[in-house]
Amino acid sequence: VSVLHVDLDAFFAAVEVLDDPSLRGKAVIVGGAGARGVVAACTYEARRYGVRSAMPSLRARSLCPHAVFLPGRYARYEEMSRRFHGVLAGFTPLVEGIALDEAFLDVAGAQRLFGPAPAIAGRIRAAIANELGLQASVGVASTKFVAKLASEAAKPRASRQGVTPGAGVVVVESGEELRFLHPLPVAALWGVGPATLARLERFGVATIGQLAAIPVDTLVATLGPSAGAHLHDLAWGRDPRPVEPARAVKSISHEQTYPYDLFDRGDVEREAVRLADGVASRLRRSGLAGRTVTVKVRYQDFATITRSETVTPAVDTGVAIARAAQALLAAVDLSPGVRLLGVGVSNLGEPPPRQLSLDLADAEGAPAGPWGRAAGAVDRIRARYGESAVGPAALLDPDEPGGTGGLRTVRRGVAPWGPASSGGAPPGR
DNA sequence: TCTGGGGTCCTATTCCTA
DNA sequence: TCTGTAGGAATAGGACCC
Numbered sequence: 224v225s226v227l228h229v230d231l232d233a234f235f236a237a238v239e240v241l242d243d244p245s246l247r248g249k250a251v252i253v254g255g256a257g258a259r260g261v262v263a264a265c266t267y268e269a270r271r272y273g274v275r276s277a278m279p280s281l282r283a284r285s286l287c288p289h290a291v292f293l294p295g296r297y298a299r300y301e302e303m304s305r306r307f308h309g310v311l312a313g314f315t316p317l318v319e320g321i322a323l324d325e326a327f328l329d330v331a332g333a334q335r336l337f338g339p340a341p342a343i344a345g346r347i348r349a350a351i352a353n354e355l356g357l358q359a360s361v362g363v364a365s366t367k368f369v370a371k372l373a374s375e376a377a378k379p380r381a382s383r384q385g386v387t388p389g390a391g392v393v394v395v396e397s398g399e400e401l402r403f404l405h406p407l408p409v410a411a412l413w414g415v416g417p418a419t420l421a422r423l424e425r426f427g428v429a430t431i432g433q434l435a436a437i438p439v440d441t442l443v444a445t446l447g448p449s450a451g452a453h454l455h456d457l458a459w460g461r462d463p464r465p466v467e468p469a470r471a472v473k474s475i476s477h478e479q480t481y482p483y484d485l486f487d488r489g490d491v492e493r494e495a496v497r498l499a500d501g502v503a504s505r506l507r508r509s510g511l512a513g514r515t516v517t518v519k520v521r522y523q524d525f526a527t528i529t530r531s532e533t534v535t536p537a538v539d540t541g542v543a544i545a546r547a548a549q550a551l552l553a554a555v556d557l558s559p560g561v562r563l564l565g566v567g568v569s570n571l572g573e574p575p576p577r578q579l580s581l582d583l584a585d586a587e588g589a590p591a592g593p594w595g596r597a598a599g600a601v602d603r604i605r606a607r608y609g610e611s612a613v614g615p616a617a618l619l620d621p622d623e624p625g626g627t628g629g630l631r632t633v634r635r636g637v638a639p640w641g642p643a644s645s646g647g648a649p650p651g652r
Numbered sequence: 653t654c655t656g657g658g659g660t661c662c663t664a665t666t667c668c669t670a
Numbered sequence: 671t672c673t674g675t676a677g678g679a680a681t682a683g684g685a686c687c688c
Binding site for chain 1 (some may be wrong): 679680681683685686687
Binding site (some may be wrong): 254255259260261262263277278279281282285414447449450472473474475476477478479480525563565567635636638639640641642 | 653654655656657658660
């Protein structure tokens with residue numbers, strides 16, 4: 224067994240407790256506090272009352288009215304996440320990060336240096352506790368998905384009676400996989416969500432063991448060739464996926480749910496410019512450009528549509544992405560009211576070759592053309608003076624003429640869990 | 653109870669082209 | 671030029687994950 228899954232416990236909430244010790248032992252909920260917000264993370268004390276991540280904040284509040292609600296500080300979590308991954312990198316270069324607070328490690332080659340895998344798991348937990356002040360749970364197994372389920376089994380448990388500490392490390396020795404897996408509920412499997420669970424329940428499947436008893440052909444017929452064969456393999460403990468250290472980004476997007484639905488096409492188009500500008504900024508920072516631009520619209524009733532278009536050459540400026548996004552939006556009915564708007568770019572690759580120009584300013588590697596040069600300048604200004612120092616004129620807040628505080632830009636992680644408040648002016652002025 | 657934001661992967665359909 | 675078709679790319683949507 225040489226695959227480890229390391230998972231920080233209640234990550235965002237634990238960071239808040241770390242930074243404010245007066246919160247220790249309390250129910251702490253991090254997430255969007257507004258009417259449309261959701262829970263991003265919560266302490267085990269809050270879980271005693273049935274609070275879970277991804278739950279609407281309103282429901283969390285009614286379940287646990289005495290909880291401390293915090294908006295979350297994404298930049299701080301990113302910083303702690305970097306340190307977390309730094310600790311892991313000290314044990315092996317074979318680290319596959321899958322979230323801010325979660326990673327797989329292949330320690331097959333690290334055992335000569337650090338001892339057998341279970342010992343490495345213990346050393347990692349100790350290092351994370353000492354260097355970060357956070358608790359981690361570690362699963363050790365022969366495959367990724369069993370290691371993942373083992374780390375889950377190693378976590379603390381919260382019930383109405385109280386919080387019971389977890390084992391910290393759970394090892395599933397090779398040969399013991401089926402004994403460990405088969406009693407677990409199918410929903411524990413990676414890839415089994417509400418939709419797949421409902422279909423499996425029609426076959427009377429509740430546990431992984433019962434899933435294993437279903438013939439592959441039956442699974443393939445109901446779940447499709449890919450998912451059917453995959454789940455059948457997992458139920459029998461087979462998972463050939465290797466730990467992959469560096470995986471390329473496939474898409475970059477921004478989306479936002481508004482505290483009030485947008486009805487005015489001008490408002491929606493302005494928001495598209497703002498989101499496009501944020502996406503473009505991130506693309507250029509990553510040295511990427513994309514050929515497919517996608518817009519996403521969620522209506523009042525939660526129905527969601529996407530429209531996309533593939534363009535040539537690849538784009539990486541706010542102007543080009545916004546132009547494509549607005550063209551797509553032109554064919555979309557906005558009259559039911561827009562709850563969420565998103566802009567994304569995929570089909571990523573190298574930025575297009577920069578157009579040769581006699582103008583020396585173009586020689587610096589900024590995107591081509593006048594807008595490209597503007598984008599290059601915007602990047603340099605933002606690098607020096609901050610994200611909201613410059614931006615498209617269309618985004619100037621008419622209520623705040625002049626001051627830079629009136630520029631509404633998108634920064635990653637600004638409102639990651641929904642509108643912070645239900646406030647703000649309803650549309651239509 | 654009323655559902656975030658950032659992603660990945662899969663599937664079905666449509667459209668284009670050889 | 672017309673017709674049929676096979677296959678790939680583009681498009682749309684859905685499920686799932688943290």
